[in-house]
Amino acid sequence: MTDSVTLYTYFRSSCSARLRIALHLKGIPFNPVFINLLKDEQSSPAYREINPSGTVPTLVIQHDSANPVIITQSMAALEYLDEAFPNKGPALLPSDPESRALVRTLAGTIGDIQPVTNLRILKRVAPLGADRTAWSKDLIEDGLRVYETFVTRSAGKFSVGDQITTADICLVPAAWGAERVGVDLALFPVINRIVQNLEKEEAVQKGHWQTQPDTPEELRAKK
Secondary structure, eight states, rough: OOOEEEEEEOOOOOOHHHHHHHHHHTTOOOEEEEEEEEGGGGGGGHHHHHTOOSOOOOOEEEEETTTOOOSSSSSHHHHHHHHHHSSSOOOSOSHHHHHHHHHHHHHHHHHHHGGOOOHHHHHHGGGGOHHHHHHHHHHHHHHHHHHHHHHHHHHHSSSSSOOHHHHHHHHHHHHHHHHHTTGGGSSSSHHHHHHHTTSSSSSHEEEEEEGGSSOGGGGGGOO
């Protein structure tokens, strides 16, 4: 019996996009299950039984007849994919400890700004009277300035040298979310170049929010 991989995902979710990209990059087949956040499907009792936090993504892996592995945090899932499938596709972390630390730092920098694009957070900002788009844009730009400073020193084709790493897998969905709230990526020339390189990669194209089966027709990428 081969591994069965299921990904609970939503087309707009940047954390879901991380796992879509990683699974495609590593060549791991998976079954997507679409959770419509706008219809509050993440709050259903059936889904809460799988993921008590009611968030996406959720990665479920059935190894042979063992109990399924259920991972509800995208960063933990990315590390698990590297560790559980060492012979599948490229490693998501470099081999040397210094570069690994830098990749984790960059991924953490993106993690610091990810909550401001989260629908649950934005719903709580609105009653406070804040312009949630402007609020998100300001905080995202702060985080991208930090990322830009790091990659000015470390970037090759991608964030750390010429191989795609966890940092890039976190960066590109964050860039899509940033553009959605009006961030001009041209303000961050190294990030902008890295994102353009990433968007040429097949795994990134397959993981893009505009190419998912649950992407509404009016938002789908035009061929």
